Amino acid sequence: MMTDYIRALSIDGVIFGFHENELKVLLLRWKGTDEWSLPGGFIRMQESVDVAAQRVVQERTGLTQLYLRQFHVFGDVNRYDQVDVWRRAGLSFDERDMWPRAISIGYYALVEYSKVEPTPDHLTEACAWWSLDTLPNLLFDHNQIIEVALQSLRKELNEQPIGHLLPEAFSIPELQRLHETILGHALDARNFYKKTIASGDLERLPERRRGTPHKAPFLYRFRPLEPV
Amino acid sequence: MMTDYIRALSIDGVIFGFHENELKVLLLRWKGTDEWSLPGGFIRMQESVDVAAQRVVQERTGLTQLYLRQFHVFGDVNRYDQVDVWRRAGLSFDERDMWPRAISIGYYALVEYSKVEPTPDHLTEACAWWSLDTLPNLLFDHNQIIEVALQSLRKELNEQPIGHLLPEAFSIPELQRLHETILGHALDARNFYKKTIASGDLERLPERRRGTPHKAPFLYRFRPLEPV
DNA sequence: CCAAAAGTGTTACACCTACACCCATGA
DNA sequence: TCATGGGTGTAGGTGTAACACTTTTGG
CATH class of the missing domain: 3.90.79.10 (Nucleoside Triphosphate Pyrophosphohydrolase)
Structure with a gap:
């Protein structure tokens, strides 16, 4: 009604x-x-x-x-x-x-x-x-x-880095392309690595992404929030 | 109604x-x-x-x-x-x-x-x-x-520096005390000077504040917005 | 072995932080 | 002249920005 x-x-x-x-x-x-x-x-x-x-x-x-x-x-x-x-x-x-x-x-x-x-x-x-x-x-x-x-x-x-638009597991270059798209300009890959890793929000998963015709990237996911 | x-x-x-x-x-x-x-x-x-x-x-x-x-x-x-x-x-x-x-x-x-x-x-x-x-x-x-x-x-x-809680003309130390009060902690006077002046938002007025028992501070006001 | 993308280190610069002294004023 | 607050410069650290080469992989 x-x-x-x-x-x-x-x-x-x-x-x-x-x-x-x-x-x-x-x-x-x-x-x-x-x-x-x-x-x-x-x-x-x-x-x-x-x-x-x-x-x-x-x-x-x-x-x-x-x-x-x-x-x-x-x-x-x-x-x-x-x-x-x-x-x-x-x-x-x-x-x-x-x-x-x-x-x-x-x-x-x-x-x-x-x-x-x-x-x-x-x-x-x-x-x-x-x-x-x-x-x-x-x-x-x-x-x-x-x-x-x-x-x-x-x-x-x-x-803060935002990954909610990506699947749970993603590579850093994928996250970078997401951020570049949202911001509308290119980012430096080395600086992006350092910054996102240093943020402490990500954790590296044991597997890499397979099946690409190039070097296999590491996969990451957002670290689950600490229980308060 | x-x-x-x-x-x-x-x-x-x-x-x-x-x-x-x-x-x-x-x-x-x-x-x-x-x-x-x-x-x-x-x-x-x-x-x-x-x-x-x-x-x-x-x-x-x-x-x-x-x-x-x-x-x-x-x-x-x-x-x-x-x-x-x-x-x-x-x-x-x-x-x-x-x-x-x-x-x-x-x-x-x-x-x-x-x-x-x-x-x-x-x-x-x-x-x-x-x-x-x-x-x-x-x-x-x-x-x-x-x-x-x-x-x-x-x-x-x-x-950005905010001065709307002060009279139009104010000294930098007055602005600093305002910011300290809002933020809830002390700020360094020298750094505060450099930062607010460097922001370019303020302009120094010709007069100083008179009547205090101490050194007369310069007065500033927020620079009027540029007409677009 | 080759093309393409992943991964990494160093330097320069900007910004913030920490810190100490002299100056101007009214009382 | 003194107490008080105004006004300023410099050095160190941190984070960001700019930059090039090696590594890995599938094809």
């Missing part, structure tokens, strides 16, 4: 994935249109905001155990041209009244691309990965939201 | 001031009680969230031209013991229904202590500065909100 949800306030989820050296976001195509938007949802009356964000991302990806960060609230009165968006999204005049005002809490999620099963919701008929470099003109102000999410992610990346 | 406001969602404002080498927050005492809380408010239907935060702070301080930062959304289902808070705040059972669910967007403001005219709102009968070191047990989860605000402020301080 719609009345079980807090209205006016919603969650928008920027779900980041990493595939073929490209940063991706998961988008939804609205029924009967060629228009795409971020996944989102409302907050249940008896549901914490963080839990609602988990639910939104979980329903689109099938994943539990999410790496989620609240990064910004978007609350401008004129966040986008509502008339234009209603038309593009294929919504009738009645449905329009559902959004007298839209305030969104932005969360970004870092997920492992290959484990995601993209799933549309009841308003949409497709769920797919899009490369950040070739995004279409999205509904609402979702292009801007993605931009702010990316800036927040870059800021976080400068503070 | 209450119906002009978005309910369930509210603003909580952590208004920081600096006086006699102590960091202060502006608090409100609820009518007929000895209970204090942060200033807060709802968001009007035709009002941006940032503007609502400005309004909240402006109404309590009389200040325009605010330095305001959105720092976190507090949205847990059980943010605090509601029954306990209703009793302490002196609210009757009927009023209780006004808050079936409370989600707060936290903003902090940095204001010039001496320019503030503390003003209570319609639920409260006193508005006063409290030192961060001697806060009482506040209503709601406001002690935790202040703690998160302080952490965010410290993080911001490590990225």
Whole structure:
């Protein structure tokens, strides 16, 4: 029931994935249109905001155990041209009244691309990965939201190595390519080695990656958090 | 009219001031009680969230031209013991229904202590500065909100010098004492000089501060932002 | 054996830290 | 003249940035 949800306030989820050296976001195509938007949802009356964000991302990806960060609230009165968006999204005049005002809490999620099963919701008929470099003109102000999410992610990346977009076991050069993609510029391999190893967050696994036509790299994983 | 406001969602404002080498927050005492809380408010239907935060702070301080930062959304289902808070705040059972669910967007403001005219709102009968070191047990989860605000402020301080808690003209040692108070530990005066001057954010004014029983310090102000 | 990627060490520079003395002022 | 706080330079350490060669592997 719609009345079980807090209205006016919603969650928008920027779900980041990493595939073929490209940063991706998961988008939804609205029924009967060629228009795409971020996944989102409302907050249940008896549901914490963080839990609602988990639910939104979980329903689109099938994943539990999410790496989620609240990064910004978007609350401008004129966040986008509502008339234009209603038309593009294929919504009738009645449905329009559902959004007298839209305030969104932005969360970004870092997920492992290959484990995601993209799933549309009841308003949409497709769920797919899009490369950040070739995004279409999205509904609402979702292009801007993605931009702010990316800036927040870059800021976080400068503070600590982040590997949640990779499989559990990965090589240092793979982690480096991830960081380069997020930051948008090349990094020096030797310095990247020293820095990530020195961070103490990684531990080397006994096996190396086999099957590449070149020197077999060591595999690492993020050290499990110390129990407190 | 209450119906002009978005309910369930509210603003909580952590208004920081600096006086006699102590960091202060502006608090409100609820009518007929000895209970204090942060200033807060709802968001009007035709009002941006940032503007609502400005309004909240402006109404309590009389200040325009605010330095305001959105720092976190507090949205847990059980943010605090509601029954306990209703009793302490002196609210009757009927009023209780006004808050079936409370989600707060936290903003902090940095204001010039001496320019503030503390003003209570319609639920409260006193508005006063409290030192961060001697806060009482506040209503709601406001002690935790202040703690998160302080952490965010410290993080911001490590990225750039902040002087909005001081008068426009100030000496470097005054700025240093402000930073020491916020960070909670002493700083080296020589290093602080070099760092703040090197940041390029300050410009030295022609006059020095007079009237102290000691060497007259140079006065500085934050360089006005370059027009883009 | 060859192409391609993995892996490594050294130097230079920037930034932060630690530290001590002289200067200016009002009382 | 003195007590107090303002104002400054230098040296060492740490971390980041720049840079080239050897090693390993599958094909």
